[in-house]
Amino acid sequence: MTRELVRPRRKNPVLRTRLPTLPPGGRSRVALGLTAAAALGRFELQRCRDCQAVQYPPVEACSRCLSVRLRWESQSGEGLLLARTELAHSNDLFFRERLPWQLGMVRLDCGPTVVVHLHGDCAEAPTRVRVDARLDRSGQAVLFAFPATETPNMADDPQLREFTCDPRFRKVLVTDGRTPLGQAIAESLVKAGADLVWVGQAEPWKQFPGLDALRAMPQVSIVPLDLTDSASVRELAAEIGGRVDIVVNNAEVHRTHGISDRQGIETARLEMDVNYFGLLRLAQSFGPALRARAADGPLGAVAWVNLLSIYALSNFPPHGTFSASKAAALSLSQCLRAEMRPAGVRVVNLFPGPIDDEWNQTVLPPKVSPAVLARALTAALKSGVEDVFPGDVAQEWLERWRDNPKALERELAG
Amino acid sequence: MADAAGGRPRFDYQGVVAVAPVTIPYVRYSIRTAHWFLARALGQLLQVSGLGKSAIDGLCVSSFTLAPDTAIGLTQHLGVSPRWLDHIPLGGACGVVALRRAARAVQSGDADIVACLAGDTNHVDSFRLTLSNFSSFARDAVYPYGAGGPNASFAFLTANYMREYGVERADFGKLCVAQRENALRFEHALFRKPLTLDEYLDARPIADPLRLFDCVMPCAGADAFLVMSAERARSLGLPAVRILSTIERHNGFADDPIQARGGWAIDRDDLYDQAGVGPRDIDSLQVYDDYPVISLMQIEDLGFCEKGAGARFVRENSFTWNGTFPLNTSGGQLSAGQAGASGGYLGVVEAMRQLTGVAGDRQVKAARTGMVSGFGMINYDRGLASAAAILAAA
Numbered sequence: 001m002t003r004e005l006v007r008p009r010r011k012n013p014v015l016r017t018r019l020p021t022l023p024p025g026g027r028s029r030v031a032l033g034l035t036a037a038a039a040l041g042r043f044e045l046q047r048c049r050d051c052q053a054v055q056y057p058p059v060e061a062c063s064r065c066l067s068v069r070l071r072w073e074s075q076s077g078e079g080l081l082l083a084r085t086e087l088a089h090s091n092d093l094f095f096r097e098r099l100p101w102q103l104g105m106v107r108l109d110c111g112p113t114v115v116v117h118l119h120g121d122c123a124e125a126p127t128r129v130r131v132d133a134r135l136d137r138s139g140q141a142v143l144f145a146f147p148a149t150e151t152p153n154m155a156d157d158p159q160l161r162e163f164t165c166d167p168r169f170r171k172v173l174v175t176d177g178r179t180p181l182g183q184a185i186a187e188s189l190v191k192a193g194a195d196l197v198w199v200g201q202a203e204p205w206k207q208f209p210g211l212d213a214l215r216a217m218p219q220v221s222i223v224p225l226d227l228t229d230s231a232s233v234r235e236l237a238a239e240i241g242g243r244v245d246i247v248v249n250n251a252e253v254h255r256t257h258g259i260s261d262r263q264g265i266e267t268a269r270l271e272m273d274v275n276y277f278g279l280l281r282l283a284q285s286f287g288p289a290l291r292a293r294a295a296d297g298p299l300g301a302v303a304w305v306n307l308l309s310i311y312a313l314s315n316f317p318p319h320g321t322f323s324a325s326k327a328a329a330l331s332l333s334q335c336l337r338a339e340m341r342p343a344g345v346r347v348v349n350l351f352p353g354p355i356d357d358e359w360n361q362t363v364l365p366p367k368v369s370p371a372v373l374a375r376a377l378t379a380a381l382k383s384g385v386e387d388v389f390p391g392d393v394a395q396e397w398l399e400r401w402r403d404n405p406k407a408l409e410r411e412l413a414g
Numbered sequence: 415m416a417d418a419a420g421g422r423p424r425f426d427y428q429g430v431v432a433v434a435p436v437t438i439p440y441v442r443y444s445i446r447t448a449h450w451f452l453a454r455a456l457g458q459l460l461q462v463s464g465l466g467k468s469a470i471d472g473l474c475v476s477s478f479t480l481a482p483d484t485a486i487g488l489t490q491h492l493g494v495s496p497r498w499l500d501h502i503p504l505g506g507a508c509g510v511v512a513l514r515r516a517a518r519a520v521q522s523g524d525a526d527i528v529a530c531l532a533g534d535t536n537h538v539d540s541f542r543l544t545l546s547n548f549s550s551f552a553r554d555a556v557y558p559y560g561a562g563g564p565n566a567s568f569a570f571l572t573a574n575y576m577r578e579y580g581v582e583r584a585d586f587g588k589l590c591v592a593q594r595e596n597a598l599r600f601e602h603a604l605f606r607k608p609l610t611l612d613e614y615l616d617a618r619p620i621a622d623p624l625r626l627f628d629c630v631m632p633c634a635g636a637d638a639f640l641v642m643s644a645e646r647a648r649s650l651g652l653p654a655v656r657i658l659s660t661i662e663r664h665n666g667f668a669d670d671p672i673q674a675r676g677g678w679a680i681d682r683d684d685l686y687d688q689a690g691v692g693p694r695d696i697d698s699l700q701v702y703d704d705y706p707v708i709s710l711m712q713i714e715d716l717g718f719c720e721k722g723a724g725a726r727f728v729r730e731n732s733f734t735w736n737g738t739f740p741l742n743t744s745g746g747q748l749s750a751g752q753a754g755a756s757g758g759y760l761g762v763v764e765a766m767r768q769l770t771g772v773a774g775d776r777q778v779k780a781a782r783t784g785m786v787s788g789f790g791m792i793n794y795d796r797g798l799a800s801a802a803a804i805l806a807a808a
Contacts, residue, residue: 024546024558031554057555057794082672083577085569088619091542092561101560103621105570105795107671113795115559115566125573142558 002121005156007169007195008298020294020343021093025138031058033072038133038141039386044072045112056112077131079108081145084118084125094137102159104145106131116145120157123147134163135384137344139337155382158298164384165246165303165346168193173236173244175200175225175282176251181307181355183210184374185250190219192378198240200225200251227251227278228270237285245299246381247286250307251278254359258320268321275325276332279306283336294343303381304340305348306333310394312351313401314408337386348380353393366392424688430517431644431654431808434462435763439602440635440751444535448479448754449491451533455638456492459529463640463650472498472525472641474516476508476532476755478544498525505790506702507662507799508532508758509637514660514803516641526642533636534754541632544754551794562621565629567792568705569621574672575707576623579722583623585729586706587614589741590627590748592733593703597745599735599776604633604751627748630704635753637763644808653770654808658783659688662801670796676789677800678715686717689804691783693717696804698768698778699739700761702789703746708797712787713741716802735776743768743776761786762803769807782807 027035037044046055048062049069061068087101095101104118106129114131122129128148133141144163146154155166167189174189176182177199186197197220204224214220223240226232227249253274255267283304293301311323312330330349337347354360356367368391376390389398400408436458438451452475460467473496475485483491485501498519502508509532516528534540545563547553560566575581591611597603609627617626640652647654661684663677678685686692693716701712710724718739719727733741744750744764747757765784767773773781783806790799 024553024561026546026557027554028550057551080671083570083573085566085573085624086619086622087560087562087566087569088621089565090561091545091563095560095562103560103562103566103570105574105672113671115556115570115795117559125577136558138558140558 001151002153002157004153005168011297017293018097018295018297020291021097022138022342022344023094023136024092025140027140028058030060033058034133035135035139035141037072038135040389041383041385043075043077043131043133045075045110046070047073054108054110054112056114075108075110077108079106079114079129079131081106081122081125081127081129082113084122098162104129106145114143116143117159117163119144119146119154119160121147121151121154135346135386136163139341139346139386161298165348165381166192167246167378167381169195169299170245170302171196171198171243172246172248173198173200173240173286174248174250175227177201177211177214177222178208179250179370180210180357181370181373182250183214184370185248185377186214186220187217188374188378190217192382194219196221198223198244200236202226202251227281228273230281233281233285237289241286241289242293244286244290245293245301246303246305247282247290248305248377249279249282252307254319254322256319256322256359256362258317268325271321271325272328275322276328279329279332279336283332287336287339290345291340291343294345301345303346303348304336305350305377305381308333308349308351310351310353310389310397313397314405314412316412317414346384346386348385349387350377350380351387351389351394351398353391353397368393425521426688427517427521427657427660429644430520430641431647431656432513432639432641432762432766432805433647433652433654434459434640435766436462436638437602437763438533438636440604440633440753442536442604442631442633442751443538444634445537446535446634448477448533448535449483449488451535451634451636452477452480452488452531453492455531455533455636456494456529459638459640463652465527465650467494469527470494470496470529472496472516472519472528474500474502474512474528474530476502476504476512476758477534478505478754479534479536479540496525498528504758504799505755506704506758506797507788507790507801508755509760509762510660510758510786510788510801510803511662513641513657513762514662517657520641520643527646528641529638530641530759531636531638532755532759534634534756536632536634536754549793552792555794564704564792565621565624567795568707569624571673571796572628572705572707573623575674575710578674579724581710581725583615584611585725586628586710587611588728589706589709589733590614592737593742593746594749595734596743596776597749599774600744600750602635603745603749604631605745605749624705628705630747630752630757633751633753635751635756637753637756637759639759639763639766647808653772655766655769655805656808658691658804658806659685660801660803661685664800665798666800673796674711675715675721676711676797678712678787678802679721682715682717682802685802685804691804695783696785697740697781698743698765698784699741699787700765700784701742701746701787702757702761703742703748704752704757704789706748708789709741709746712789716785716787735773735778740778743773743778758788758790761788765805769805
């Protein structure tokens with residue numbers, strides 16, 4: 001059984017920091033369908049629309065009836081572990097540094113035989129297991145088999161932790177503590193076992209509701225951070241950049257305007273300055289430090305989280321300029337993701353629907369509460385997904401957008 | 415003519431023989447290219463046969479490290495102008511497949527003399543590069559899982575086989591130890607030290623249940639032979655072997671959840687029927703042995719014992735050149751080394767040496783009928799290619 005993770009001893013700062021390596025990331029284009037689903041936390045395999053056969057490894061044509069009408073569909077992952085092995089040798093640097101490594105071969109109930117990374121709590125073959133897709137440090141999907149039933153300390157399996165970004169014992173920067181969401185995120189991270197949560201405050205001379213509750217948590221440290229001020233971002237990075245394991249950029253400006261109901265661009269510029277340029281400043285200052293520490297022992301730097309918006313996918317005209325700023329941030333986050341990938345640091349994007357805050361006062365429910373959103377963020381880090389659409393509205397928009405982006409554009413225009 | 419599985423009669427291989435088995439000595443690593451090894455192999459064929467290069471009007475090539483070239487590019491490298499050309503990327507099955515294709519070419523008159531070559535180089539990083547680009551399925555669904563290469567795949571098959579059929583590691587060990595003894599009598603084998611069962615059992619773990627001596631060692635080298643008409647061989651004074659029958663099968667038993675049998679089990683009746691002999695008539699067997707579990711699978715699937723009775727068969731027999739069941743009499747790949755595609759030829763050239771009586775101090779007594787079996791291409795979770803041939807002294 002997995003042993004509970006114990007807090008690793010503080011690293012001797014004189015010792016060399018291990019450089020990040022990645023597992024093999026090469027895939028055929030069709031195999032990226034597995035990655036696209038895993039990024040959302042789904043396990044999908046291709047199913048033939050003509051003969052219904054489930055396919056694996058990913059193929060261009062059905063291996064039973066040769067139809068090319070294949071569709072990625074969710075799978076339960078239930079299956080039988082046929083054989084397992086413990087690798088004591090690997091030709092790849094990433095795995096060599098992590099040996100021994102457990103692997104299994106599983107016959108899925110839906111048909112195919114799959115090779116999987118194996119959770120240490122799985123019993124000897126033959127035994128029932130549950131296969132799920134996970135993103136590895138190269139950002140590509142792989143299959144991971146879990147015991148059929150929960151085991152104690154399951155999340156602490158050292159092999160599984162190579163796929164997740166668990167905040168436990170890690171140090172996190174939350175860029176804005178002024179909002180109820182920022183406070184809920186800090187609280188959720190503390191509950192998840194984070195060692196230290198730095199919470200940014202753009203205007204340190206100002207009090208705000210909830211500040212005392214933040215200060216009351218011993219793991220929380222309030223730090224000055226103004227994302228519109230490059231010097232402020234640089235100063236904080238110089239102070240704590242070498243220790244941050246996870247960055248959560250939740251700072252945002254949200255004003256509800258389209259184009260014609262307000263003159264001038266000052267408000268829109270402020271939105272861009274925080275929502276887009278703020279991310280850029282933060283990424284330039286903190287990105288290199290995170291990359292450098294990505295393989296720094298069992299608790300190296302692992303993740304970067306952006307608070308985007310479902311409006312980043314398609315413009316919501318009543319919140320038109322905000323949508324545009326979030327679309328810009330989404331685009332930049334893809335650049336950040338590409339630049340963090342060589343180090344294996346995961347960039348997680350949150351796409352909430354309307355948050356239940358003052359700026360969405362006139363938006364009809366359902367709205368996602370800060371507490372629910374904060375829990376979704378922590379859960380995403382623990383499971384290692386890349387794109388999170390928390391709440392019913394976000395889920396519905398996502399499905400509409402995947403189904404027909406043009407139709408969604410028309411629907412949102414009212 | 416014998417009836418094939420499909421009911422239609424198959425032509426025999428009357429009038430065609432294989433001659434001039436040659437081996438370019440294996441080395442662990444080489445700074446040369448596959449072209450270098452293949453050129454030497456052809457040169458050696460010419461030297462042994464006394465033929466000029468212009469007499470070679472058929473060429474058949476197998477190699478993993480020839481890229482970006484294939485057989486066609488090699489014709490220019492080697493300065494040959496064949497009227498029949500084949501490139502067989504079938505790994506461990508390439509030797510038998512080359513033999514049967516070349517035989518048909520000669521029989522039909524499409525070529526008079528076919529040079530069959532297999533060879534590979536092995537740079538320090540060749541093996542890793544071959545693994546990471548072996549197949550699209552491997553790249554998508556195997557290599558990202560620990561990058562253990564075939565070790566991990568065969569670990570699954572071996573673990574499953576041991577559990578299903580009650581095979582012990584010592585059974586595999588007995589095969590490996592016997593093959594090492596054979597290798598000590600083969601001048602080109604890379605492993606020249608005796609192996610004890612304890613050394614086998616206690617070796618460094620690689621991928622449980624596989625340990626070091628379960629895994630072939632990649633190396634560089636080449637093997638080759640000529641296929642021509644029996645009259646031509648006679649006039650050249652070359653000792654020859656006849657081809658009694660051959661089979662070939664790819665992706666057999668595709669619905670088995672995990673591989674515990676290979677295509678031989680589908681085609682073996684055809685193999686024996688066409689040859690007009692049975693398993694008892696085979697006096698030496700050369701199987702593809704990248705891992706010992708595959709040797710056992712071939713022994714069973716080719717009918718030398720019942721399926722699942724392999725462990726008992728191992729315990730009741732001895733496998734050295736002078737044993738009750740001479741197996742991989744030149745040491746097999748496990749003791750000679752795996753020179754890439756040459757691994758698919760190793761059994762063919764050894765069977766030819768045994769049947770022409772030139773196997774020196776590992777010569778099987780009164781060797782008249784031999785079998786070669788090939789297995790290859792772990793495309794994803796199993797070996798896809800299987801092939802076998804029954805050969806006889808001419």
